[in-house]
Amino acid sequence: MSILYLLIGCSLSLALIFLTAFFWAQRTGQNDDLYTPSIRMLLEEEEEQEEQEIGSKK
């Protein structure tokens, strides 16, 4: 059963990595604006649009 020590150690370190990742995301303001990206992703990328314009000129 000593394997439990190792397993608990593994699971804890994994969980800690996730916690740190969350803390990092929070600190760097990644969760500050949760709404705007949902609109932004619906807008076209500018490169594509330029290509379209060139295409239409031809």
Place this chain on the structure above:
Amino acid sequence: MANALLEKTICYHCGDDCLTGVYIIEEKHFCCHGCKSVYQVLSDNKLCSYYNYNEHPGATRTRTDSRFDYLSEPSIGSELIDYTDTHVTIVTFYIPHIHCSSCLWLLEQLYKINPAVHYCRVDFLKKQLTIRFDHHKLSLQQLVELLDDIGYEPLISLQDIIKKQNSATKDNLVQKIAAAGFCFGNVMLLSFPEYFGLSGYELSFRHFFGWLNILFCLPVVFYSGKGYFISAWQNLRNKVLSIDFPLALGIAVLFARTVFDVFNHSGAGFGDTLCGLVFFLLLGKFVQKKTYHHISFERDYRSFFPVAVHILEDILERPIPLSQLKTGHRMIIRNNEIIPADAILLKGMAMIDFSFVTGESLPVSKTLGEIIYAGGRQTGEAIEMEVIKPVSQSYLTQLWNNEAFTCKQDNRMQTFNEKVSRYFTIVLLIIAFASLFLWLPTNVKKGFAAFTAVLIVACPCALALSTPFTMSSALSIFDRNQFYLKNTRAVEQMAEIDTIVMDKTGTITTGESINVQIEAVLTEDQKAQVYSACINSIHPLSRMICHFLGSKERLPVNDYSEITGKGIVANIGTHRIRIGNAKLVLGQPEESIHITKVHLMIDENYLGYFGFAHRYRNGLENITGLEPSYKLFLLSGDLDHERYELTRFFKDPEQMHFNQSPQNKLDFIRSLQLKGEKVMMIGDGLNDSGALKQSNLGIAVSDNINNFSPGSDAILDGKSFNKLPSFLRFSKDTVSIIHFSFLISLVYNLVGLSYAITGNLSPLTAAILMPLSTVTIISFTSLATHLAAKRRKLI
């Protein structure tokens, strides 16, 4: 009719009706030059996809006279900038017009219009735009002008809302919850083996798990739970027993007992109860903190006054910050600019729109030499004025020097939680010490076990959660009905209200408050005659008639006389015109009482009348129907023209007070409060600010939530005005829900105490009881609030 609809053209940019066909490019119609020029800027920069994402995404540009030259003044510019170094400057603007995906798209493409802009980011909900730009190539003023050119004028005000909002969110609550939740999960997992029983040869794990539990409790107590210790200590020093004291005590005892048990191998400790407690408490704090990004409750006059004003010095005009404006300065106020200080009119035609201050939408004309109070907006040509009082001492702004604004009024009303927690703490301590002394003579160990167990089990977790969870669901229900409360405390304040005071203009009347109708058939000649007679008068009704008739030819008028309170008699050409009330025109008193009539007689022929009906908000009768459970009052800054019409709603003449200055309003509220009344003030203009602040609950009514509202406890959308009685009843329901959930949590506490006093509280019992009571409270409050809202037809 259908044809007429089809022929109506709509501005390609803003969607308003096009009144002229002058502004056309590329077969696209525009309503004004402003809209057309925005389109030109965008098409020059190949940004016309702007119009593809949404139909008519722009704002109307009929007014394009904003000036930003004051931004070049270093003292003003530096106030606005977030960050600057030798290469770049970062600035954040609040742009009210951000409303659709087109706005987002265009604003983030600014660099295409001007390459000096490096980076733009929109925060849609907050309506903010963050720009990083090269200030060597583009000045702040040019940047703002660029934004203005594409139709997104930023709102720049003295009281910077943006910075306040950004600084307020730095309490790391989410991180604390994350840490507590993380530890809670792990501790629970590690506690299970203990609860299910460990066989003899697995006992070594018990110590290992125990020590791990302590390790997890450390961040929960010292990071996540730190706030409770601090606030408990602060409250003790102020000799207040708040709910934070028993909570902090509970956390401390739980931790001490856990460490002790693990250290002495005398039990598993209460690690999971401790982590669960802190986790749920923080969760309660989180839901309680409701933020409305687009609304500010803390506005005062500085939010509405300009940042700078132009003054004349030796014939030279230069902008100065408002704080430097002194008595004796000559300032120039242009069309649509706000007069920032009381001043004497020296030059120009002043037509001042005081809608900001009073809610009255009709501009008032002023003559040379007259004193004009701050807060009015000039419409028309530029005027020159001499400042007679500094900004902070003006008639309007001196209100903010009143003590209602200077003292912090956070504890205007004790919440239920605050009232109860004092007694709760005392009773808790008595029981804890009683059980300690009961056991001490016989069994010291058991005595301490019982003492700590009482403090653990009676820790008022459920009590602490009942208010936040009830109130946060109440807030979201109000929110759904366009009623925005500042915080959860305001709901309880609303439940205690017994007196309602209302402002008149803008509050119980709508923006376009007066409906003119004509009950007469007039020829064009007659219309011109009426117009020519009325244009001479400054009486509001005459002005409304002129406005109603539209601009007509002005005919020469002879023998003009205006009889105060009656009407106008004039000769125009060969016609004798009489316009006025029934007594003047018909020689008999008026019969109808519901609308104001202006009768019209030309050459002894009675032609009919103009009817003026005040349009009161829908549901005003619901509110006046609240009597007698609520006392109602009306405070108006206007003269009592409408007293007669308002008797429909306010039966007792004592209820209506007219001609009230902002200070009078504040004093009236205070006099009611001195009589022990709990007063709710409903207002809309800056002139109600004092009364709103002084009252127990100040509600600002606004027809456009984003636009303007004075500082208050709550903001009500004009559309939901008729729901106010339901809101009041619902707030009372929520308070009953809190009372009831308090009873539930007491029952749980009693059950736990029966275990605790005997000194036999097992960690398992505590671990089950604590989350169970929490879940019961959370589900009960949310469900009950939902049902109450349904009963009041709010959802």
